[in-house]
Amino acid sequence: MTYEQLLYTVDGPLATITLNRPERMNALTKVLEAELRTAIEQAGRDVEVRAIVLTGAGRAFCAGMDMEELEVLPPEDIQAEQWMRPYDMNRRADYQTRYSYFPAASKPIISAINGAAAGLGLVMALYSDFRIASEKAVVATAFAKRGLIAEHGIAWMLPRIVGHTHATDLLLTSRKIDAQEALGMGLVNRVVPADELMATVQALAHSLSTEVSPRSVGVMKRQLWEAPYQSLGEAITLANAEMVESLRSEDFAEGVAHFVERRPAQFSGR
Structure with a gap:
Protein backbone atom coordinates (compact mmCIF):
# COMPACT_ATOMS: atom_id res chain seq x y z
CA MET A 1 0.00 0.00 0.00
CA THR A 210 12.63 -13.40 18.99
CA GLU A 211 13.11 -14.00 22.72
CA VAL A 212 9.52 -14.10 23.97
CA SER A 213 6.33 -15.70 22.73
CA PRO A 214 4.26 -13.37 20.53
CA ARG A 215 1.18 -15.21 21.74
CA SER A 216 2.11 -14.46 25.36
CA VAL A 217 2.86 -10.83 24.52
CA GLY A 218 -0.51 -10.38 22.83
CA VAL A 219 -2.43 -11.92 25.72
CA MET A 220 -0.51 -9.96 28.36
CA LYS A 221 -0.97 -6.70 26.47
CA ARG A 222 -4.70 -7.31 26.50
CA GLN A 223 -4.60 -8.18 30.22
CA LEU A 224 -2.79 -4.93 30.98
CA TRP A 225 -5.33 -2.84 29.09
CA GLU A 226 -8.31 -4.66 30.62
CA ALA A 227 -7.02 -4.61 34.21
CA PRO A 228 -8.00 -0.99 35.05
CA TYR A 229 -11.65 -2.00 34.64
CA GLN A 230 -11.43 -5.21 36.65
CA SER A 231 -11.43 -6.20 40.28
CA LEU A 232 -8.57 -8.39 41.47
CA GLY A 233 -10.91 -11.37 41.39
CA GLU A 234 -11.95 -10.66 37.80
CA ALA A 235 -8.32 -10.28 36.75
CA ILE A 236 -7.43 -13.62 38.36
CA THR A 237 -10.40 -15.36 36.75
CA LEU A 238 -9.32 -14.09 33.33
CA ALA A 239 -5.71 -15.08 34.03
CA ASN A 240 -6.76 -18.60 35.00
CA ALA A 241 -8.73 -19.01 31.77
CA GLU A 242 -5.84 -17.67 29.70
CA MET A 243 -3.41 -19.95 31.57
CA VAL A 244 -5.37 -23.02 30.52
CA GLU A 245 -5.19 -21.91 26.89
CA SER A 246 -1.49 -21.10 27.12
CA LEU A 247 -0.71 -24.58 28.46
CA ARG A 248 -2.30 -25.98 25.29
CA SER A 249 -0.35 -23.71 22.96
CA GLU A 250 2.56 -24.50 20.66
CA ASP A 251 4.49 -21.61 22.18
CA PHE A 252 4.29 -23.18 25.65
CA ALA A 253 5.70 -26.44 24.30
CA GLU A 254 8.47 -24.50 22.55
CA GLY A 255 9.12 -22.41 25.68
CA VAL A 256 9.82 -25.55 27.68
CA ALA A 257 11.74 -27.27 24.88
CA HIS A 258 14.17 -24.45 24.13
CA PHE A 259 14.91 -24.03 27.85
CA VAL A 260 15.58 -27.74 28.38
CA GLU A 261 17.59 -28.04 25.17
CA ARG A 262 19.49 -24.80 25.85
CA ARG A 263 18.91 -23.34 22.41
CA PRO A 264 17.33 -20.15 21.04
CA ALA A 265 13.54 -20.18 21.00
CA GLN A 266 11.59 -20.61 17.77
CA PHE A 267 8.17 -19.32 18.78
CA SER A 268 5.38 -19.63 16.22
CA GLY A 269 2.86 -17.35 17.93
CA ARG A 270 0.39 -20.23 18.15
Whole structure:
Protein backbone atom coordinates (compact mmCIF):
# COMPACT_ATOMS: atom_id res chain seq x y z
CA MET A 1 0.00 0.00 0.00
CA THR A 2 1.19 3.54 -0.80
CA TYR A 3 1.00 6.27 1.84
CA GLU A 4 1.15 10.04 1.30
CA GLN A 5 2.19 11.35 4.72
CA LEU A 6 3.98 8.47 6.40
CA LEU A 7 6.60 5.87 5.57
CA TYR A 8 5.89 2.20 6.20
CA THR A 9 8.72 -0.31 6.12
CA VAL A 10 9.07 -3.92 7.21
CA ASP A 11 12.40 -5.49 8.10
CA GLY A 12 11.93 -9.08 9.16
CA PRO A 13 9.65 -9.12 12.22
CA LEU A 14 9.75 -5.33 12.68
CA ALA A 15 7.37 -2.82 11.08
CA THR A 16 8.46 0.82 11.30
CA ILE A 17 5.96 3.64 10.80
CA THR A 18 7.51 7.08 10.32
CA LEU A 19 5.29 10.15 10.38
CA ASN A 20 6.61 12.01 7.36
CA ARG A 21 5.75 15.71 7.49
CA PRO A 22 9.08 17.02 8.79
CA GLU A 23 8.45 20.52 7.46
CA ARG A 24 5.44 20.69 9.83
CA MET A 25 7.09 18.77 12.69
CA ASN A 26 4.91 15.80 11.70
CA ALA A 27 1.76 17.60 12.80
CA LEU A 28 -1.37 15.54 12.28
CA THR A 29 -3.82 16.03 9.45
CA LYS A 30 -6.94 14.03 8.66
CA VAL A 31 -4.93 12.21 6.00
CA LEU A 32 -2.06 11.38 8.35
CA GLU A 33 -4.40 10.19 11.11
CA ALA A 34 -6.24 7.90 8.69
CA GLU A 35 -2.97 6.58 7.28
CA LEU A 36 -1.55 5.93 10.74
CA ARG A 37 -4.52 3.79 11.71
CA THR A 38 -4.32 1.92 8.41
CA ALA A 39 -0.58 1.30 8.84
CA ILE A 40 -0.95 -0.06 12.38
CA GLU A 41 -3.79 -2.31 11.24
CA GLN A 42 -1.65 -3.44 8.28
CA ALA A 43 1.17 -4.38 10.65
CA GLY A 44 -1.34 -6.16 12.86
CA ARG A 45 -2.50 -8.36 9.99
CA ASP A 46 1.01 -9.22 8.80
CA VAL A 47 1.84 -12.61 10.31
CA GLU A 48 5.57 -11.95 9.89
CA VAL A 49 5.50 -8.73 11.93
CA ARG A 50 5.89 -9.09 15.69
CA ALA A 51 6.65 -5.54 16.83
CA ILE A 52 5.72 -2.05 15.61
CA VAL A 53 7.88 1.08 15.92
CA LEU A 54 6.37 4.55 15.61
CA THR A 55 8.64 7.56 15.09
CA GLY A 56 8.83 10.88 13.27
CA ALA A 57 10.91 12.20 10.38
CA GLY A 58 13.25 15.11 11.02
CA ARG A 59 13.53 16.87 14.37
CA ALA A 60 10.10 16.06 15.83
CA PHE A 61 8.10 13.02 16.85
CA CYS A 62 4.73 14.72 16.41
CA ALA A 63 3.79 18.30 17.27
CA GLY A 64 0.08 17.46 17.64
CA MET A 65 -2.71 18.53 15.32
CA ASP A 66 -1.66 20.80 12.47
CA MET A 67 -2.79 24.25 13.58
CA GLU A 68 -3.75 25.28 10.05
CA GLU A 69 -6.12 22.33 9.84
CA LEU A 70 -7.33 22.78 13.41
CA GLU A 71 -8.24 26.39 12.63
CA VAL A 72 -10.93 25.28 10.18
CA LEU A 73 -11.97 22.06 11.92
CA PRO A 74 -15.75 22.08 12.59
CA PRO A 75 -16.59 21.17 16.22
CA GLU A 76 -18.85 18.31 15.11
CA ASP A 77 -15.89 16.65 13.36
CA ILE A 78 -14.76 15.24 16.70
CA GLN A 79 -17.64 12.74 16.44
CA ALA A 80 -17.21 12.05 12.73
CA GLU A 81 -17.95 8.47 11.70
CA GLN A 82 -14.47 7.98 10.25
CA TRP A 83 -12.99 8.32 13.74
CA MET A 84 -15.65 6.35 15.60
CA ARG A 85 -15.90 3.10 13.62
CA PRO A 86 -15.12 0.20 15.96
CA TYR A 87 -11.76 -1.55 16.12
CA ASP A 88 -12.48 -4.83 17.85
CA MET A 89 -16.02 -5.63 18.87
CA ASN A 90 -14.73 -8.19 21.35
CA ARG A 91 -13.26 -5.35 23.40
CA ARG A 92 -15.14 -3.22 25.89
CA ALA A 93 -16.78 0.00 24.72
CA ASP A 94 -13.99 2.07 26.28
CA TYR A 95 -11.67 0.74 23.59
CA GLN A 96 -13.86 1.63 20.61
CA THR A 97 -12.74 5.25 20.45
CA ARG A 98 -10.46 7.33 18.25
CA TYR A 99 -7.02 5.92 19.13
CA SER A 100 -8.14 2.49 20.31
CA TYR A 101 -6.26 0.83 17.48
CA PHE A 102 -3.15 1.19 19.67
CA PRO A 103 -4.41 -1.07 22.51
CA ALA A 104 -6.42 -3.15 20.01
CA ALA A 105 -3.20 -4.16 18.23
CA SER A 106 -2.04 -7.49 19.63
CA LYS A 107 1.56 -6.60 18.83
CA PRO A 108 3.67 -4.29 21.01
CA ILE A 109 3.97 -0.70 19.81
CA ILE A 110 7.16 1.20 20.63
CA SER A 111 7.22 4.98 20.31
CA ALA A 112 10.71 6.21 19.42
CA ILE A 113 10.40 9.82 20.58
CA ASN A 114 13.07 11.53 18.52
CA GLY A 115 12.09 15.13 19.27
CA ALA A 116 9.07 17.20 20.23
CA ALA A 117 5.95 15.27 21.26
CA ALA A 118 3.10 17.64 22.02
CA GLY A 119 -0.67 17.48 22.26
CA LEU A 120 -1.97 14.55 20.25
CA GLY A 121 1.63 13.53 19.60
CA LEU A 122 2.01 12.93 23.33
CA VAL A 123 -1.37 11.17 23.46
CA MET A 124 -0.22 8.69 20.80
CA ALA A 125 2.99 8.03 22.72
CA LEU A 126 0.97 7.34 25.87
CA TYR A 127 -1.16 4.81 23.99
CA SER A 128 2.02 2.98 22.98
CA ASP A 129 3.36 0.08 25.02
CA PHE A 130 6.92 1.41 25.25
CA ARG A 131 8.28 4.95 25.05
CA ILE A 132 11.99 5.35 24.33
CA ALA A 133 13.15 8.97 24.14
CA SER A 134 16.10 10.69 22.57
CA GLU A 135 18.00 12.97 24.92
CA LYS A 136 16.78 15.77 22.62
CA ALA A 137 13.11 14.93 23.15
CA VAL A 138 10.76 17.51 24.64
CA VAL A 139 7.18 16.73 25.62
CA ALA A 140 4.18 18.89 26.49
CA THR A 141 0.44 18.42 26.77
CA ALA A 142 -0.06 21.88 25.16
CA PHE A 143 -3.88 21.74 25.27
CA ALA A 144 -4.44 24.53 27.80
CA LYS A 145 -2.30 26.90 25.73
CA ARG A 146 -4.67 26.37 22.79
CA GLY A 147 -7.86 26.87 24.77
CA LEU A 148 -8.59 23.14 24.60
CA ILE A 149 -9.13 20.43 27.21
CA ALA A 150 -7.44 17.13 28.08
CA GLU A 151 -8.19 15.33 24.83
CA HIS A 152 -8.71 11.71 23.85
CA GLY A 153 -8.39 10.11 27.25
CA ILE A 154 -5.14 11.75 28.36
CA ALA A 155 -6.79 12.72 31.68
CA TRP A 156 -7.34 8.99 32.24
CA MET A 157 -4.02 7.77 30.83
CA LEU A 158 -1.52 10.27 32.19
CA PRO A 159 -2.27 9.87 35.94
CA ARG A 160 -1.99 6.10 35.56
CA ILE A 161 1.47 6.49 34.06
CA VAL A 162 3.02 9.36 36.03
CA GLY A 163 0.64 9.77 38.99
CA HIS A 164 -2.00 12.40 39.73
CA THR A 165 0.42 15.09 40.92
CA HIS A 166 2.62 15.04 37.82
CA ALA A 167 -0.41 14.71 35.53
CA THR A 168 -2.04 17.77 37.08
CA ASP A 169 1.19 19.73 36.62
CA LEU A 170 1.63 18.74 32.98
CA LEU A 171 -1.99 19.26 31.98
CA LEU A 172 -2.81 22.50 33.78
CA THR A 173 0.47 24.32 33.09
CA SER A 174 1.09 22.85 29.61
CA ARG A 175 4.78 23.39 30.31
CA LYS A 176 7.47 21.67 28.30
CA ILE A 177 9.65 19.07 29.98
CA ASP A 178 12.87 17.55 28.71
CA ALA A 179 13.62 13.86 28.34
CA GLN A 180 15.32 13.48 31.71
CA GLU A 181 12.39 15.00 33.59
CA ALA A 182 10.05 12.75 31.63
CA LEU A 183 12.17 9.77 32.66
CA GLY A 184 12.08 10.84 36.30
CA MET A 185 8.28 10.95 36.18
CA GLY A 186 8.08 7.52 34.58
CA LEU A 187 6.58 8.98 31.41
CA VAL A 188 9.24 7.26 29.27
CA ASN A 189 10.98 3.93 29.76
CA ARG A 190 14.43 5.05 28.77
CA VAL A 191 16.45 8.03 27.51
CA VAL A 192 19.32 7.47 25.10
CA PRO A 193 21.67 9.64 23.01
CA ALA A 194 20.01 10.87 19.83
CA ASP A 195 22.31 8.88 17.57
CA GLU A 196 21.52 5.67 19.47
CA LEU A 197 17.73 6.00 19.54
CA MET A 198 16.76 3.82 16.59
CA ALA A 199 19.39 1.18 17.36
CA THR A 200 18.09 0.97 20.93
CA VAL A 201 14.48 0.73 19.77
CA GLN A 202 15.32 -1.86 17.14
CA ALA A 203 17.16 -3.95 19.74
CA LEU A 204 14.09 -3.86 21.99
CA ALA A 205 11.84 -4.75 19.06
CA HIS A 206 14.16 -7.61 18.09
CA SER A 207 14.07 -8.95 21.66
CA LEU A 208 10.27 -8.80 21.67
CA SER A 209 10.23 -10.55 18.29
CA THR A 210 12.63 -13.40 18.99
CA GLU A 211 13.11 -14.00 22.72
CA VAL A 212 9.52 -14.10 23.97
CA SER A 213 6.33 -15.70 22.73
CA PRO A 214 4.26 -13.37 20.53
CA ARG A 215 1.18 -15.21 21.74
CA SER A 216 2.11 -14.46 25.36
CA VAL A 217 2.86 -10.83 24.52
CA GLY A 218 -0.51 -10.38 22.83
CA VAL A 219 -2.43 -11.92 25.72
CA MET A 220 -0.51 -9.96 28.36
CA LYS A 221 -0.97 -6.70 26.47
CA ARG A 222 -4.70 -7.31 26.50
CA GLN A 223 -4.60 -8.18 30.22
CA LEU A 224 -2.79 -4.93 30.98
CA TRP A 225 -5.33 -2.84 29.09
CA GLU A 226 -8.31 -4.66 30.62
CA ALA A 227 -7.02 -4.61 34.21
CA PRO A 228 -8.00 -0.99 35.05
CA TYR A 229 -11.65 -2.00 34.64
CA GLN A 230 -11.43 -5.21 36.65
CA SER A 231 -11.43 -6.20 40.28
CA LEU A 232 -8.57 -8.39 41.47
CA GLY A 233 -10.91 -11.37 41.39
CA GLU A 234 -11.95 -10.66 37.80
CA ALA A 235 -8.32 -10.28 36.75
CA ILE A 236 -7.43 -13.62 38.36
CA THR A 237 -10.40 -15.36 36.75
CA LEU A 238 -9.32 -14.09 33.33
CA ALA A 239 -5.71 -15.08 34.03
CA ASN A 240 -6.76 -18.60 35.00
CA ALA A 241 -8.73 -19.01 31.77
CA GLU A 242 -5.84 -17.67 29.70
CA MET A 243 -3.41 -19.95 31.57
CA VAL A 244 -5.37 -23.02 30.52
CA GLU A 245 -5.19 -21.91 26.89
CA SER A 246 -1.49 -21.10 27.12
CA LEU A 247 -0.71 -24.58 28.46
CA ARG A 248 -2.30 -25.98 25.29
CA SER A 249 -0.35 -23.71 22.96
CA GLU A 250 2.56 -24.50 20.66
CA ASP A 251 4.49 -21.61 22.18
CA PHE A 252 4.29 -23.18 25.65
CA ALA A 253 5.70 -26.44 24.30
CA GLU A 254 8.47 -24.50 22.55
CA GLY A 255 9.12 -22.41 25.68
CA VAL A 256 9.82 -25.55 27.68
CA ALA A 257 11.74 -27.27 24.88
CA HIS A 258 14.17 -24.45 24.13
CA PHE A 259 14.91 -24.03 27.85
CA VAL A 260 15.58 -27.74 28.38
CA GLU A 261 17.59 -28.04 25.17
CA ARG A 262 19.49 -24.80 25.85
CA ARG A 263 18.91 -23.34 22.41
CA PRO A 264 17.33 -20.15 21.04
CA ALA A 265 13.54 -20.18 21.00
CA GLN A 266 11.59 -20.61 17.77
CA PHE A 267 8.17 -19.32 18.78
CA SER A 268 5.38 -19.63 16.22
CA GLY A 269 2.86 -17.35 17.93
CA ARG A 270 0.39 -20.23 18.15
